[in-house]
Amino acid sequence: MKSDKNNLPDKNGFFGEYGGKFVPETLMYALEELETTYEKLKNNNEFKKQFYKDLSEFVGRPSPLYFAERLTKHYGTGSIWLKREDLNHTGAHKINNTIGQILLAKYMGKKRIIAETGAGQHGVATATVAARLGLECHIYMGSEDVQRQSLNVYRIKLLGAQVHSVDSGSATLKDALNEALRDWVTNVDDTYYIIGSVTGPHPYPMIVRDFNSVVGEELISQSKELFNSMPDAIVACVGGGSNAMGAFYPFIKFNETRLIGVEAGGEGVETGEHAAPLNDGTPGVLHGALSYLMQDDSGQVKGTKSVSAGLDYPGVGPEHSWLKDSGRAEYVAVSDDAALKAFHEVSELEGIIPALETAHAFAYLDTLMKEFDKNSNIIVNVSGRGDKDINTVANIDGIKI
Amino acid sequence: MNRLTNTLENLKNKSKKALVAYLVAGDPDIETTLELMMMLVDSGVDIIEIGVPFTDPIAEGPIIQKAHDRALKNNVTLKSIFEMAQKYRENDNKTPLVLMGYLNTFIFNKTLIEDNKNNVIDSVLVVDIPGELNLKDYGVYNPNINTISLISPTTKKDRIKSIAKNSSGFVYYVTLRGVTGASNLDVNEISNNVEEIKKHASVPTLAGFGIKSPEDAKLLSQHSDGVIIGSSIVQMIEEGSQSKEFDRIRTYITDIKKAIS
Numbered sequence: 035m036k037s038d039k040n041n042l043p044d045k046n047g048f049f050g051e052y053g054g055k056f057v058p059e060t061l062m063y064a065l066e067e068l069e070t071t072y073e074k075l076k077n078n079n080e081f082k083k084q085f086y087k088d089l090s091e092f093v094g095r096p097s098p099l100y101f102a103e104r105l106t107k108h109y110g111t112g113s114i115w116l117k118r119e120d121l122n123h124t125g126a127h128k129i130n131n132t133i134g135q136i137l138l139a140k141y142m143g144k145k146r147i148i149a150e151t152g153a154g155q156h157g158v159a160t161a162t163v164a165a166r167l168g169l170e171c172h173i174y175m176g177s178e179d180v181q182r183q184s185l186n187v188y189r190i191k192l193l194g195a196q197v198h199s200v201d202s203g204s205a206t207l208k209d210a211l212n213e214a215l216r217d218w219v220t221n222v223d224d225t226y227y228i229i230g231s232v233t234g235p236h237p238y239p240m241i242v243r244d245f246n247s248v249v250g251e252e253l254i255s256q257s258k259e260l261f262n263s264m265p266d267a268i269v270a271c272v273g274g275g276s277n278a279m280g281a282f283y284p285f286i287k288f289n290e291t292r293l294i295g296v297e298a299g300g301e302g303v304e305t306g307e308h309a310a311p312l313n314d315g316t317p318g319v320l321h322g323a324l325s326y327l328m329q330d331d332s333g334q335v336k337g338t339k340s341v342s343a344g345l346d347y348p349g350v351g352p353e354h355s356w357l358k359d360s361g362r363a364e365y366v367a368v369s370d371d372a373a374l375k376a377f378h379e380v381s382e383l384e385g386i387i388p389a390l391e392t393a394h395a396f397a398y399l400d401t402l403m404k405e406f407d408k409n410s411n412i413i414v415n416v417s418g419r420g421d422k423d424i425n426t427v428a429n430i431d432g433i434k435i
Numbered sequence: 436m437n438r439l440t441n442t443l444e445n446l447k448n449k450s451k452k453a454l455v456a457y458l459v460a461g462d463p464d465i466e467t468t469l470e471l472m473m474m475l476v477d478s479g480v481d482i483i484e485i486g487v488p489f490t491d492p493i494a495e496g497p498i499i500q501k502a503h504d505r506a507l508k509n510n511v512t513l514k515s516i517f518e519m520a521q522k523y524r525e526n527d528n529k530t531p532l533v534l535m536g537y538l539n540t541f542i543f544n545k546t547l548i549e550d551n552k553n554n555v556i557d558s559v560l561v562v563d564i565p566g567e568l569n570l571k572d573y574g575v576y577n578p579n580i581n582t583i584s585l586i587s588p589t590t591k592k593d594r595i596k597s598i599a600k601n602s603s604g605f606v607y608y609v610t611l612r613g614v615t616g617a618s619n620l621d622v623n624e625i626s627n628n629v630e631e632i633k634k635h636a637s638v639p640t641l642a643g644f645g646i647k648s649p650e651d652a653k654l655l656s657q658h659s660d661g662v663i664i665g666s667s668i669v670q671m672i673e674e675g676s677q678s679k680e681f682d683r684i685r686t687y688i689t690d691i692k693k694a695i696s
Contacts, residue, residue, distance in 0.1 A: 055565060056538055056563050056564055057493075057563055057565075058493065058494045058562055058563055058585070058587070058609075059565065059566045059584075059585040059586060059587045059589075059590060059598075059609065060587040060588070060589050060609060060612055060613075061589075062565050062566070062587075062589070062590065062594070063589040063590065063591055064589070202497075202500055202504075203490060203491065203504075208491065209491075212491050212492075212493050215493045216493060216494075216495075216496070216614045219493075219494065219612065219613055219614055220612055220613040220614065220617065221612070222589060222612055223589075223612070318539045318542075318543065319537075319538045319539040319542065319563070320491060320539065321491070321493070322563070327539075329539070329543065332512035332513065332514070332540075332543070332544070333513070333539050333540045333542075333543025333544055334489065334490045334507065334540075335489075335490040335491055335539075
């Protein structure tokens, strides 16, 4: 492993061979402006003070690290601990990043906020912080996701933002990102684009990771306090990969902690009907970055399949690609069926209804817990709560609400 | 000599403006694209820009996005586009052919560009890379294919300089903040920026994005070495694709040509 592993990306925005800045020329100045602003502010005490104050008073951080007693008993091996990002204001880890980025937008004097969203959690988190500052806000969402995440669509509207339903392509998260980028190209002078994951062109993967790293930073001190050692493993779901990256990043230097990302296996990785580029993709360029990508044999981006709107994305953040190739993190996939089973199990065993995205991380415990003994400590990053998924799950179970 | 360089020099020597037409390969089908290319040249087009369809064309407006989708439904690939260009060359070995597309397609199909069998393609324009970089920086290189870089209204002066120097075909000045087919041209800004580009570029500067009417074309040709027309043509192709009736395009191109002469 390279010695500068904690200092990535490099000045051109690369994590090893992954990342970079692949955008239409019109956006180059906006990315440079963002990078300059961020570099100036990230170590500024006033800025940091404001960020942590908002996280504490508005989001309710730190989120607890909670011992999952019945889940632990269920597997009968190591202790399972839950990082409760589901308890954050707006119900997921997504708010950490938006709190930080809206401060950047404010500092840069931008009047208009845009964002893409898949499951709607990032849309809600963005609409929330925009409302708080009284900024105009537009959320792009694939029309298929508008259907399956209707509750979040209404939440976004209640918060005063406009939802733009995107019909092009596969009408999911990737197409919402395309449309947000097109909006940005058109309105680049007064618009700030809050990307919701560790994806997109440099400096976004770095910025989103840094703001979300509050999760991993808290885990370090909570682990010491609660079980007096570093955890043996951290498990998190990976779509674009922001919740995983936020939890993993501060642990990259602690080799004793296994970092495990769980992708959406859809109908099974072997069927090709999934959203697991790190398990079954090849390097390619999408949405401004070079990273593992699901593509066909002529270089077109393949359609994805996942029960979870938030993981239904053919690409992944470039730092994950680097972590995979360097061997520091492991990436696995679980199927829709396994995730749905875990969704029910965790709800009944722990009194916590996880988001369908998060349910993927839980589902992998079936395999993982066999590898650990009673003295080990495993952390699951509970990236979000499942209220938004009630309709989807009820439909699958044949129940009409 | 490269057909593009040659054509641009000839036009310059005659103090004429270049007319570039864009269409998406395989929209509505490869056969029709071939016929349309012949017709465009027949009507006065100097250079053809062939859109290489991609699933996620982030710089395109709705008209061209839909054309990409239609072409992809026909399973058009970069390989079939090279085959199409090969056929085209049987009848026209003079008109420069430029491929315009997205980076992933070109790096994925690297060998097609490097081979460029019989030198049918003259230039490549990659929409989603910074102006000062070109395919060579991504490990795809063919000395006989030159590169076209984009400069936009938001490009800062110091970068204009390095991008202009990097372009070997022509400099493509993006006339607006937006996607293809939008309509918010600011002639003053265009004129100032093109002037700045011309200070540094050794190749001509052409203007594109948002040029629709012969009046737009005339106005912009006064501030540049030529114009690129895309969305209007693609829209007419869509509208004529059922009846295979494309005479409107012929009339339209003839009018544009007249306007910039």
